[in-house]
Amino acid sequence: MLELVNLSVSYGNISALKGVSLKVEPGEIVALIGSNGAGKSTLIKACAGLVRPTAGEIHLGGTNLLREAPRRRAALGMAVVPENRRLFGEMSVRDNLQLGAYSQRHDRKAIAEDLAEVFELFPRLEERQSQRAMTMSGGEQQMLAIGRALMSRPKLVLMDEPSIGLAPKIVSLIFGAIKRMREHGITVLLAEQNAAATLKIADRAYVLELGRVTMSGKALELWETDKVRKLYLGGEAA
Ligand SMILES: Nc1ncnc2c1ncn2[C@@H]1O[C@H](COP(=O)(O)OP(=O)(O)OP(=O)(O)O)[C@@H](O)[C@H]1O
Ligand SMILES: [Mg+2]
Structure with missing residues (x-):
């Protein structure tokens, strides 16, 4: 459904994404886990057409998104829930x-x-x-x-940190709704710092660190790795 190939984005001389490749298959919830400044919002903005990549490709279905104007991307079945909600x-x-x-x-x-x-x-x-x-x-x-x-x-929804600033009970409610969206056939790319909650509902996940994908795989398997737990729980086991 969505495929990023070697995507790079820079802001002046700050390189925010350094050759990121990822795939989202139809019907999946794919998590994009990363801490502050990892490049999650940049990746979503690049898909939405709000920042211009310096290199790489973005494909939605069979379409090369980089050739489509931002408002055309909605017509192609992609919707974005931005960081600041707008x-x-x-x-x-x-x-x-x-x-x-x-x-x-x-x-x-x-x-x-x-x-x-x-x-x-x-x-x-x-x-x-x-x-x-x-x-x-x-x-x-x-x-x-x-x-x-x-x-x-939309066929595909890109969400930028929907859990930010919310109490755990509300996060469960929102994430429950995201699972129901998947049941309705909607594909989701979910960018989050909240690895614990996100990896429980996602099918697969990518870990983004300083603009690079450092780990990827089945969401629950990633959650079992010491590295992911340490990164997102300050060393404590959940
Ligand atoms: N408009 C901009 N101009 C310059 N640098 C930027 C700009 N937007 C983002 N950056 C830089 O790019 C990097 C990635 O930022 P981005 O917002 O994509 O991270 P993020 O993973 O969404 O972080 P957060 O979890 O804090 O939202 C950071 O180093 C950030 O300072
Ligand atoms: Mg962000």
Whole structure:
């Protein structure tokens, strides 16, 4: 579904990604684990077309993404849930969701169906439909950012640290929803520092350190390695 080949990204003379290759197969949740500054957001921004790679390739299905304008990438079935969520704070929950809709104004029936699916995944959003986005809690705003991405009927969703700043109970709720997205046939690339929670729901994972993939494999097997536990738990076993 998504394939990165030798992808490199630099910001001036800072090299943020150094020849990263990875694959996401249809129906998988693939984790991208890395600590601060590893290059997770850079990788997602490169896929979204927000930063220009200095070398390498990105393919989505059979399409060379680097030849497609950022807004065309949504039409190809890719949606991004960005690090800072980028909600329209003054607008209602419902309006934020409708802005994500694939068919925008044209097909009211399709929009209503997609809204119903998002509300089934996150009942809290249905209860809070008319609340302004900026007054929602952090966890609710994360649900809204994910819900908005789903309104575009994506095949692949790229998520940048959805667990950041959230209490463990809310993280479980969000990650439960990500597992249900997989059951609905949506493929997910999940960038996270929270290795413990992420590796439990992911099928496969890549560990990113200083812009390079240093380990990859089945998520649960990676979680069993001492190195991953040490990196993400400060040496304590979970
Ligand atoms: N716009 C920018 N200009 C210069 N350097 C940048 C820019 N954006 C990111 N970097 C650098 O690129 C490297 C990778 O950053 P990136 O944001 O991709 O990491 P990350 O894995 O998402 O980290 P975090 O977990 O803290 O979000 C870091 O060294 C960062 O300082
Ligand atoms: Mg980041």
